[in-house]
Amino acid sequence: xxxxxxxxxxxxxxxxxxxxxxxxxxxxxxxxxxxxxxxxxxxxxxxxxxxxxxxxxxxxxxxxxxxxxxxxxxxxxxxxxxxxxxxxxxxxxxxxxxxxxxxxxxxxxxxxxxxxxxxxxxxxxxxxxxxxxxxxxxxxxxxxxxxxxxxxxxxxxxxxxxxxxxxxxxxxxxxxxxxxxxxxxxxxxxxxxxxxxxxxxxxxxxxxxxxxxxxxxxxxxxxxxxxxxxxxxxxxxxxxxxxxxxxxxxxxxxxxxxxxxxxxxxxxxxxxxxxxxxxxxxxxxxxxxxxxxxxxxxxxxxxxxxxxxxxxxxxxxxxxxxxxxxxxxxxxxxxxxxxxxxxxxxxxxxxxxxxxxxxxxxxxxxxxxxxxxxxxxxxxxxxxxxxxxxxxxxxxxxxxxxxxxxxxxxxxxxxxxxxxxxxxxxxxxxxxxxxxxxxxxxxxxxxxxxxxxxxxxxxxxxxxxxxxxxxxxxxxxxxxxxxxxxxxxxxxxxxxxxxxxxxxxxxxxxxxxxxxxxxxxxxxxxxxxxxxxxxxxxxxxxxxxxxxxx
Numbered sequence: 161x162x163x164x165x166x167x168x169x170x171x172x173x174x175x176x177x178x179x180x181x182x183x184x185x186x187x188x189x190x191x192x193x194x195x196x197x198x199x200x201x202x203x204x205x206x207x208x209x210x211x212x213x214x215x216x217x218x219x220x221x222x223x224x225x226x227x228x229x230x231x232x233x234x235x236x237x238x239x240x241x242x243x244x245x246x247x248x249x250x251x252x253x254x255x256x257x258x259x260x261x262x263x264x265x266x267x268x269x270x271x272x273x274x275x276x277x278x279x280x281x282x283x284x285x286x287x288x289x290x291x292x293x294x295x296x297x298x299x300x301x302x303x304x305x306x307x308x309x310x311x312x313x314x315x316x317x318x319x320x321x322x323x324x325x326x327x328x329x330x331x332x333x334x335x336x337x338x339x340x341x342x343x344x345x346x347x348x349x350x351x352x353x354x355x356x357x358x359x360x361x362x363x364x365x366x367x368x369x370x371x372x373x374x375x376x377x378x379x380x381x382x383x384x385x386x387x388x389x390x391x392x393x394x395x396x397x398x399x400x401x402x403x404x405x406x407x408x409x410x411x412x413x414x415x416x417x418x419x420x421x422x423x424x425x426x427x428x429x430x431x432x433x434x435x436x437x438x439x440x441x442x443x444x445x446x447x448x449x450x451x452x453x454x455x456x457x458x459x460x461x462x463x464x465x466x467x468x469x470x471x472x473x474x475x476x477x478x479x480x481x482x483x484x485x486x487x488x489x490x491x492x493x494x495x496x497x498x499x500x501x502x503x504x505x506x507x508x509x510x511x512x513x514x515x516x517x518x519x520x521x522x523x524x525x526x527x528x529x530x531x532x533x534x535x536x537x538x539x540x541x542x543x544x545x546x547x548x549x550x551x552x553x554x555x556x557x558x559x560x561x562x563x564x565x566x567x568x569x570x571x572x573x574x575x576x577x578x579x580x581x582x583x584x585x586x587x588x589x590x591x592x593x594x595x596x597x598x599x600x601x602x603x604x605x606x607x608x609x610x611x612x613x614x615x616x617x618x619x620x621x622x623x624x625x626x627x628x629x630x631x632x633x634x635x636x637x638x639x640x641x642x643x644x645x646x647x648x649x650x651x652x653x654x655x656x657x658x659x660x661x662x663x664x665x666x667x668x669x670x671x672x673x674x675x676x677x678x679x680x681x682x683x684x685x686x687x688x689x690x691x692x693x694x695x696x697x698x699x700x701x702x703x704x705x706x707x708x709x710x
Contacts, residue, residue: 214288214309217295220267220302222246222260234288234311235279255279266292267302277309286313349387350667353692355596357384358604361695388692405443405543406571410474410496410563411435417450421457421472428467429460435474440565442496444543452539455532456500456559463504463557471501476565487562489546494565501558507551515549583609584699586633586706589660590614591621591649593641597691601636604695605702618644618652625653625660632660633706639666661705665689 205226208215214231218224223246227239237250247256258277266273272293278285290309294302363377414433422431453472460470475497484492507515516537540547540561551557588610592598595616602614613628615621618641625632635653637646644652650662664687687705689698 214311216307216309218263218305218307220304222248222263225304231309234286234309236281262290262292263305266294266305270294270302276312286311287316288312348667350691351594351597353384353388354594355600357381357388357692358600358695360384362603384692404447405445407441407443407566407568408446408449409439409441409570410449410498411437411439412570413446413449414453414472414474414498417453420450421453421470424454424457425461425470426467429464430467430469432469432471433473434471436476439474439476440494440496441568441570442543442545442563443566443568444545444563445539448539448543452536452561453500455536459532460500460502460504460557463502463506468503468556471499473499473501475499477562479562487546487548489541490562491564495545495562496565498561498563499558500561501556503556506553506555506557507549508553512549512551516547584703584706585609587611587613587628587630588634588636588702589621589624589628589632589653591616591618591635591637591641591646592665593617593638597638601698604698608699610702617642618649621649622652625656628657632657634702635660635662636702637662637664639664661687661708663687663689663701663705665691665693667691 205228208226208228209230211228211230214234215226215228216224216231217226223244224242227242232238242250247259250256251259262273262275272291274289274291277288277290279288280286288309289312290307292305292307295304295306297303360377360381364374364381367374367377414435418431418433425431457470464470477495477497479490479492479495481492484490516534536559537547540563543563545561545563547562548560549557550560588605590598590601590605590612592601592614593616598614598616602612605612613624613632615624618637621635621637632653635650637649639646641649646662646664646666650660650664653660653662666688667690687701689701
């Protein structure tokens with residue numbers, strides 16, 4: 161069929177010759193029908209060119225009869241290059257066959273069909289929502305296919321961005337829920353460890369050297385120490401670990417840790433350190449940041465079983481609102497970026513999705529606890545920062561840690577704790593709802609000369625304080641107790657005994673429903689004992705508080 165025949169066919173259809181004997185006055189449409197027939201395709205072309213969606217009409221053989229101006233713009237083709245031709249004449253074969261199949265499906269069904277089509281453009285792949293419908297002649301047979309195509313690329317991108325944001329939110333909520341669970345488990349387990357480690361230490365002090373039972377006590381203490389290390393990692397992940405943040409220089413911390421890092425990695429792993437000499441300062445717990453470096457270096461080493469390169473870099477960046485929206489937890493502004501990158505095996509998307517979950521590990525049984533990266537995540541988040549990962553199978557892994565920059569000078573190390581003294585004197589009020597911990601603390605303190613009043617509830621503590629005529633030198637209280645938290649109890653006791661100095665102890669920090677500022681106040685407090693603590697640490701803290709000038 162030649163071009164002239166196509167045009168005449170188009171003119172017959174476009175002119176509206178759908179009846180065998182058209183009314184010379186316009187038929188059912190009256191004057192409007194007559195005008196349409198006189199104007200012919202030109203009027204219809206003008207009408208469809210006003211549409212903001214792409215419109216096309218094809219005959220049953222797939223030849224284009226009409227395209228509008230929007231079609232030319234969206235599909236980057238002129239009407240002179242497409243009218244009278246088929247999809248096979250103007251488009252790549254694979255795309256043309258797909259379009260033709262859609263047309264046949266519409267003609268066979270005799271009803272409108274909707275589909276999505278993707279087309280390569282100079283600025284990327286565009287997605288179109290196409291609606292095809294059959295046009296029928298007077299006898300009811302399909303004589304053409306009319307299509308409307310709308311560019312929905314931006315909508316699709318917005319939907320994809322929304323799904324990604326929702327997924328990040330779900331992931332953050334899941335991590336938060338797991339963190340609450342981990343913190344609760346660690347808190348309860350730390351109470352048990354206080355008793356286990358404390359009684360093991362008491363046995364070691366009382367058993368003479370050479371006693372055959374001494375080895376058993378040492379094994380109990382060793383196992384308890386390993387369990388305490390695991391609970392510390394759980395607390396770090398749940399962001400309920402007590403930190404001692406101060407203004408530090410990340411460059412100096414990396415430099416001081418480099419010798420230790422070289423001992424962690426193997427000889428076949430090259431260590432490269434590139435530090436920005438103009439780097440600003442951050443506020444973080446230096447001991448915990450060293451742990452972050454060690455954990456990341458250990459994971460990098462394990463990801464390079466045949467050797468490779470471990471690179472640690474620092475730089476400073478100014479994060480804008482767009483970055484802050486893409487990375488939840490980051491606020492716009494100046495940040496110090498610490499990057500730990502390896503040339504190892506990388507990770508799949510499924511592994512990345514669970515990367516920071518506690519107890520998740522890809523290592524063989526017995527080769528890892530799955531708490532290394534989860535504790536890194538918790539330390540960074542609790543320090544006010546964020547961690548991201550760039551990885552893929554066989555292309556290595558890069559961890560980027562963003563910490564807010566501060567303009568304050570570097571703080572010096574806190575003074576060394578006072579040495580332990582053999583015996584002490586004074587009255588100590590102990591408030592601890594866990595019986596094993598309460599009994600152990602009481603025994604340790606009384607063994608070293610202190611008078612102890614031990615109670616299980618805050619109410620009992622206040623009753624004793626009201627009745628006690630002697631000065632109470634120290635209130636040693638758990639943070640989380642039924643009825644009242646430790647800081648509130650300390651405030652109540654101080655009203656009756658202003659001379660009393662509080663020492664807080666807890667397996668985690670945080671009181672559900674507590675007042676604002678509670679957690680941050682405890683993190684800054686010097687008189688805090690993180691469970692599990694050794695008996696010597698308890699005695700040293702009590703002596704330090706009692707001898708401190710008022």
